[in-house]
Amino acid sequence: MFNFDWLSGVSQETAKMIFLGLYALIGFLVLLLPTEYVYEGIAKEDRHWWNNLKIWSIAVLVILASIYNHF
Amino acid sequence: MLAGIDYFIVIAYIIGMLLLGLYFKKFVNSSEDYFLGGKSLPFWAIGMSIVVSDIGALDFVGVSGQAYRYGISVGNFDWVGSVPAMLLAAFIFIPYFWRGGMYTIPEYLGRRYNQKVRTIASVTWILFFALDLGVLFWASAVLLNVLMGWPIWISIVATAGVVGLYTYFGGITAVIMTDVVQFVIMFIGGFALVFLSLYEVGGWDNMVDKIATMGPEYRNHFDIIQPQDTKSPFPWTGILFGLTFVMANAYMIGNQSIVQRCLTAKNEWHAKASMIFGSALKMFIPILVLFPGLMAVVVHPGLLDGDQALPMMIKSILPPGLVGLMFAAFFAGLMSSVDSLLNSTATLFTKDIYEPFIKKGADDKHYLRVGQITTLVLLLIGVATSPISSDFPGIYVAIQTFMSYFQGPIFAILLLGIFWKRTTEWGGLSALVIGIGFAIYLNVFKEQFFTIEDPFLYISWWSFLLGFIVNVTVSLLTKKHTEEQLQGLVFSSKILVKNKKL
Numbered sequence: 001m002f003n004f005d006w007l008s009g010v011s012q013e014t015a016k017m018i019f020l021g022l023y024a025l026i027g028f029l030v031l032l033l034p035t036e037y038v039y040e041g042i043a044k045e046d047r048h049w050w051n052n053l054k055i056w057s058i059a060v061l062v063i064l065a066s067i068y069n070h071f
Numbered sequence: 072m073l074a075g076i077d078y079f080i081v082i083a084y085i086i087g088m089l090l091l092g093l094y095f096k097k098f099v100n101s102s103e104d105y106f107l108g109g110k111s112l113p114f115w116a117i118g119m120s121i122v123v124s125d126i127g128a129l130d131f132v133g134v135s136g137q138a139y140r141y142g143i144s145v146g147n148f149d150w151v152g153s154v155p156a157m158l159l160a161a162f163i164f165i166p167y168f169w170r171g172g173m174y175t176i177p178e179y180l181g182r183r184y185n186q187k188v189r190t191i192a193s194v195t196w197i198l199f200f201a202l203d204l205g206v207l208f209w210a211s212a213v214l215l216n217v218l219m220g221w222p223i224w225i226s227i228v229a230t231a232g233v234v235g236l237y238t239y240f241g242g243i244t245a246v247i248m249t250d251v252v253q254f255v256i257m258f259i260g261g262f263a264l265v266f267l268s269l270y271e272v273g274g275w276d277n278m279v280d281k282i283a284t285m286g287p288e289y290r291n292h293f294d295i296i297q298p299q300d301t302k303s304p305f306p307w308t309g310i311l312f313g314l315t316f317v318m319a320n321a322y323m324i325g326n327q328s329i330v331q332r333c334l335t336a337k338n339e340w341h342a343k344a345s346m347i348f349g350s351a352l353k354m355f356i357p358i359l360v361l362f363p364g365l366m367a368v369v370v371h372p373g374l375l376d377g378d379q380a381l382p383m384m385i386k387s388i389l390p391p392g393l394v395g396l397m398f399a400a401f402f403a404g405l406m407s408s409v410d411s412l413l414n415s416t417a418t419l420f421t422k423d424i425y426e427p428f429i430k431k432g433a434d435d436k437h438y439l440r441v442g443q444i445t446t447l448v449l450l451l452i453g454v455a456t457s458p459i460s461s462d463f464p465g466i467y468v469a470i471q472t473f474m475s476y477f478q479g480p481i482f483a484i485l486l487l488g489i490f491w492k493r494t495t496e497w498g499g500l501s502a503l504v505i506g507i508g509f510a511i512y513l514n515v516f517k518e519q520f521f522t523i524e525d526p527f528l529y530i531s532w533w534s535f536l537l538g539f540i541v542n543v544t545v546s547l548l549t550k551k552h553t554e555e556q557l558q559g560l561v562f563s564s565k566i567l568v569k570n571k572k573l
Binding site for chain 1: 143150151154155158161162166293294295296297298299300306307308309311312315338339340341342343344347348350351354513520521522523526529533
C-alpha cells in the first residue's frame with residue numbers, strides 16, 4: 001500500500017494525462033475568480049489587461065502543459 | 072582551477088554583493104523594516120528573490136547530479152512541484168497572510184489553533200533551517216574544493232562571513248535586493264554553460280540519441296513521467312501525491328522563507344503577482360540546473376558520484392572568464408539561499424519564541440537587536456552542522472529527506488485550518504505531533520515499507536494523510552471554536568467578492 005502498488009496498472013501515458021488534466025482544472029478554477037479580486041491593490045484607473053493576474057496564470061499553465069505534453 | 076580573470080570576477084562579485092547588501096542598512100530602523108522590508112517592495116523583486124533563494128547551491132550541484140543519474144524527471148520539482156502550488160498560494164493563502172499583517176506562518180497557526188501549535192511549528196522550522204544551512208555550506212564546499220582546491224572549512228567560513236554581514240545589517244530588504252542581482256548573474260552564468268554544453272554534445276537531438284544508445288538504464292532518461300515501479304526516487308505516484316499535493320504546497324504556502332518575501336509587498340496585488348511572476352521564472356530553472364547534468368552523461372560518462380557532474384562540466388566546457396561567471400552564479404545561488412534562511416529563522420525565533428516566551432512588551436528596537444543577534448547565532452550553527460550532509464549520498468535528496476519529516480503534517484493543519492471551520496486546537500496539535508512522529512518512524516524503517524531508492528515523496532504523502540485524518544477525528548471529538556475566534560482566519564467566499572473584508 002505504501003508504494004502505491006494498486007496504481008501499477010496505470011501506464012505512463014495515462015499518468016501524463018492525469019497531470020495535463022490537473023493543469024486544465026487549475027486553469028478553469030483561476031478563470032472562475034472574480035476579476036475585481038485579482039486586481040485588488042491596483043487603483044481602478046490603472047487596471048489593464050496586462051496586470052490581470054488571471055492572464056498571467058493561464059499563460060504559465062499553458063507553458064507548463066506544453067512541457068509535459070512534449071516530454 | 073580558476074584562471075586570473077576568473078578570480079577577478081568572483082572577488083568583484085563577492086565585494087559587490089557585500090557593498091550592495093550593506094547599502095540597505097540605512098533603511099532598517101524598526102523590526103518591521105528588518106523582517107518585512109517596511110512592506111514596500113515590488114512584485115518583480117520579490118518574484119526573482121523567491122526563485123533565486125529556492126534554487127541555490129542545492130539545485131546547481133544536487134539537481135545536476137540527480138539528472139545525471141535519473142534523467143529529466145527531476146525537473147518535476149520546478150515544474151509541477153512549484154507552479155500549481157504557487158498559484159494556490161497567490162490566490163488563496165497569501166491574501167490572508169498579507170491582510171492579517173502577519174510576520175510568520177506559525178503566527179497564523181497560533182491564531183487559528185493555539186500557542187502550542189505555533190511553537191511546535193516554529194521550532195520545527197528553525198531546526199530545519201539550521202540543518203538546511205549546514206547542507207548549503209557543504210554544497211559550496213564540494214564545488215569550491217573541485218574548482219579552486221580550497222579546503223572545505225575555509226570555503227564554508229568565507230561564505231558564512233560575507234552573507235552573514237549584509238544579512239545582519241540590511242535585513243530582508245538587503246536579502247531581496249541582492250537576490251535580484253544574484254538572479255541576473257545566475258541566469259547569465261547558467262545559460263552560458265547550457266549553450267556551450269549543447270555545442271559540445273552536438274545539439275539536443277544528438278545528445279538524446281547518444282544517451283539512448285548507452286544502455287537500458289538510460290531508457291527512461293527523457294521521460295518526465297516515470298513508471299510507478301521505477302527504482303528512482305521519482306515514480307509518477309510520488310510526484311503526484313507526495314510532491315504536487317503535499318510537498319510543493321507545504322513549501323510554497325507553509326515555508327517561512329518563501330511566504331515572508333510576499334509579505335514584504337507594497338500592496339495585495341504585488342503580493343499575489345510576486346508568486347505568479349515567480350512561478351513563470353521557475354519554469355526556466357530546470358534548463359539551468361538539469362540540462363548540464365544530462366549533457367554530462369555524454370561528456371563524462373561513468374561518474375560514480377552524480378554530484379560531480381556539474382563541477383566536471385564547468386572544468387571541461389567553460390573557457391577562462393566564463394568559469395568565473397559560472398562560479399559567481401553558483402555562489403549567487405548559495406548566498407541567496409543562506410541569507411533568506413538566516414533572516415527567516417531570525418524572524419521565527421524573534422516573533423514566535425522570544426517575544427511570547429522570553430520578553431513580552433519590550434520596545435521595537437529591542438526586537439530588532441534580537442533578530443540581528445539570532446542571525447549571527449544561526450550562522451555559527453550552520454557552519455558547525457555542515458559535515459552532517461556529507462553522510463547522505465545525494466545533497467539534494469538529503470534536504471528533501473529533512474523536509475519530508477514535517478512538510479506533510481504542517482500542510483495538513485494549514486489546509487484544514489484555512490478551509491474547515493470545525494478544526495480545533497486539539498485537532499491541529501495532535502495532527503502535528505502524530506504526523507511528524509509518523510514521518511520520522513517511516514524514515515527510520517523505510518527499508519521495511521518502501522521499494523524505491525529514497526522514499527521521501529511517499530513519506531510526505533502518508534504523513535500528510537495521517538495528519539489530516541487525525542486532525543479531522545480529534546477536531547470532531549473536541550469543542551469547536553466560536554465565530555469570533557475564527558474571524559479572518561478561515562477561508563470564506565467573502566474574500567473573493569468583498570474586498571479587504573475577511
